[in-house]
Amino acid sequence: MPGAPGTEPGTPGESPLDAAEEFRRFITGSLPEERLTRIERYGASFFRNPPSTFAPADMIPVSPGYIVGPGDQVRISVWGMVEGTWIETVDRQGTITIPRVGVIGVAGMTFDDLKMALEDEFSRYYSNFEMSVTLGALKSMKVYVVGNAKKPGAYTISSLATLVNVLLDAGGPDENGSLRKITVKRGNRVVTTFDMYDLLLKGDKSKDIRMMPEDVIFIPVVGPQAAVIGNVRRPAIYELKGNTTVEALLSMAGGMTPTGSIDRVQMMRVKQKEFRTVFEGDLKDRSINNLKKMQLADGDLIRLFSVVERQSLVRITGPVAKPGDFAIDSGRTTLRDVLGWAGGLLYYAADEVEITRVSVTPKGPKTERLKVNARRALQGDPVHNVALRMNDFIFARTVPDWKLYRQVTVYGEVMYPGRYSIEDGETLSSLLQRAGGFSPRAYPRAAIFTRERVRQDQQRQIEEMADRMERELLGISANELSAALTQAESNLLKAEASQKQALVAKLRETKAAGRIATLIAQPEVLKGTAYDIPLEEGDVLYVPSNPTTVQVIGAVLNPTSFVFDKRLSHTQYIRMAGGYSTDASPARTYILKADGTAMRVKASARGETPWVKEFNGGKTVLVEPGDAIVVPVKLSSYRGVRQARDYMDVVYKAAVTAMAIHEVTK
Missing domain, CATH: 3.10.560.10 (Outer membrane lipoprotein wza domain like)
Structure with a gap:
């Protein structure tokens, strides 16, 4: 039983490696140094x-030269002295039969001849009539x-x-x-x-x-074939007919692409079916290596290449209208030319321009820097309007310490909140003065001053702490697990390791606020003190109104806020919150002050904020409006990690601080 088309007996479903497929594989695998596009025979896609x-x-009009034959349906309509319609199908004898007219042989006639023959036959029996002949279903x-x-x-x-x-x-x-x-x-x-x-x-x-x-x-079997790849519009395998030249093959391939080079064309040819040879040429009309007129042989591969990039560029950066790369004529284009192409210097550009030039020497690259005056170069001064060379790097400088606007934000209880542009060295007291000072409802003691640079430093320290903690916890956990004697002990250690990982993850979630705890007071009080700090871009000052509340948070039965009453002590506030919980650490209770500082409730361990004399008549008051009474949780160190409690305390205090800031600013 013969195999299916395209297969060899004994190898069902496997396509044989025919000559065309062998040639296609030959050309696509002939240049392993680069990835070539898979090409196919020209015209193959037409049939795919x-x-x-x-x-x-079947419904298109029939041409006059259509040959009528058995199976065609003839439609005849007659009107005038006689009227009638006949639909007849040409039989196997090539005839049709019409009543009163008889049998008419029509097979082999063209459609035009059919119409004339029918008119002649009808004219033998009828006169003064019109006739229409069409074809219906075709054979x-x-x-x-x-x-x-x-x-x-x-x-x-x-x-x-x-x-x-x-x-x-x-x-x-x-x-x-x-x-x-x-x-x-x-x-x-x-x-x-x-x-x-x-x-x-x-x-x-x-x-x-x-x-x-x-x-x-x-x-029939395909004739000689040649392929063309590379920078042509239709790379493919082409069938040759007669004597075909390289030029004719390129014409069939649609010609070269705009980036194709006439300087190089490569031909690969199989010699005597024994070996493959490669030779180079070009497509220049007067070149001795011109391959245009060379006759192609079966199996030839022509490859075209792209043009060689020969760019002579310089780059200009800095305060110019259009910085970037510009093409030059090396040694002739001047600095003034390039500055003009770049749209000229911007108004904040300095006079000095630095040109970095790298030259090739026998000992290697040599770098030199030229400093010229751009203003004089634009005026055509030959000393400063230097000729440029390929790959020069032109750096136009800005005036020293240039920045168009430095802005800070002040909002809350000031007379004129908003974004303010500041000058270099402007201080906090100046900003408060420009903002009109505090409003009658302001509570400067709880003001929050944040700085982006400080926030970034704090966040980096948190991340470094998390990395260090993770290394320590993982190292100790591995040692403890390896030393476990029983399965129960191993399971316990694994549970502890999981808790440690959760602690690290919680620490990584901590976001720094960037707050600077400092004195915020009336401009005349602040001016000239150490706390009248210079402002930086992005600084934010928030002045809240008097909160009239005190928070009790941490390990108490009901963490909440209470109305401030100067007669109440911190212990009374804690009792109002339900007292200490079972996991509280009363000895470590502290007051998180509204100004961002903290104070221990234990008198012997209590510190004094340097600027406290500016408030309360110089007296130290333990609990004030906006403060938070914090009762820490009693923490136990993980086995083998003395620092674990400290790390957990860091996480806890960061969360408490964030909660207190949120309470003030909400």
Whole structure:
């Protein structure tokens, strides 16, 4: 039993390595030093999944030269002295039968001849009439596709089908089939030889004849082939016909791309079917290495390359309107030219421009820097308007310490809140004075001053602490696990390790506020003190109104806020919050002051804020409006990690501080 088309007996489903496939693999694998695009035979895509619109339509008008045959339906309408309509189908004898007119032989007539013959026959019996003749359903016919077709066989087609229609149905030539020598045999003679390249390259269908019953379409073996890759518009494998030159092949490939180079063309050729050779040439008309007129042989591969980039650029940066790279004529283009192309210097540019130049010397690269006056260069001063060389780097400088605006924000209980532009060295007291001072509702003691640079430093310290803690915890956990004697002890250690990881994750979630605890007071009080600090870009000052509350947070039964009463002590506030919880550490209770400082409640361990004399008449008051009474949780160190409690305390206090700031600013 023969195998399926395209397979060899004994290897079902495996495609044989035919000559065309071997050639395709040869050219695509011939240059392993770079990835090449996978190419195919030119014209193969035309037959791949052809749309159904290529099939001949039965409803299109019939041409005058259409040959009538058995199976065609003839529609005849007559009016005038006689009226009637007849629909007749041409029988196997090639005739139709019309009442009173008789049997008429029509097979082999053209459509024009059919109309004339019917008028003549009707004229023998009738006069003074008009006639309309059309064709209804058309006959079908059988043709044969043989040779190297993808789907050879017998095809039943419409009588309007042409050679190309049938080739599309048959899938076109296979890998071994020719696209350029397709013949149609009718009887014992060849009625046409069709070249698909005429259709694909020129749009010429003059030899796309209409098929007749029993026609045979023969696709011979493909002829010589050559491929072209690289910088051409249609890289592909082309079938050659007759004597074909490199120039003709490039023409079939659509010519070179705009970036293709005529300075180099590479040809690979198989010599005597023994070895492959490569030789170089070009496409220059008067060159002795010109390959344009060279005759191609079967299996040749032509490769074109892109043009070589020869850019002479300089780069300019800094305060110019359009910084970037600019093409120059090395040694002739001057600094003034490039400054002009870059839109000129901006108003805050300094006079001095630095040009960095790297020269090639026998000992290696040599770097030199030229400093010139840009203003004089723009005036054409030859001393400063220097000629530039390839790869020069031009750095236009700004005036010292240039920044268009430095802005800080003050909001809350000041007379004129908003964003203020500051000058270099401007201080906090100056900002408060420009903001009109505090409003009557202001509570400067709880003011919050934050700085972005400080926030970044604090955040970096938190991250470093988390990294250090993670290393310590992991190292100790590994040692403890390896020393575990029982499964229960091992499980306990694993649970502790999981808790430690959760602690590290919590620490990493801590976000620094960037707060600076400092004295915030009326401008005249603040001015001239150590706390009248210079402002920086992005500083933020928030002045709240009098909070009139005190928070009790931490290890108490009901953490909440209470109305401030100067008669109450910290212990009374804690009792109002339900007292200490079972995990509280009363001895470590402290007051988180509204100004960002902290104070221990134990008198012997209590510190004094340096600027406290500015408030409360110089007296130290333990609990004030906006303060938070913090009762820490009693923490136990993890086994083998003395620092664990300290780390947990850091996390706890960071959370408490954030909560207190939120309470003030909300």
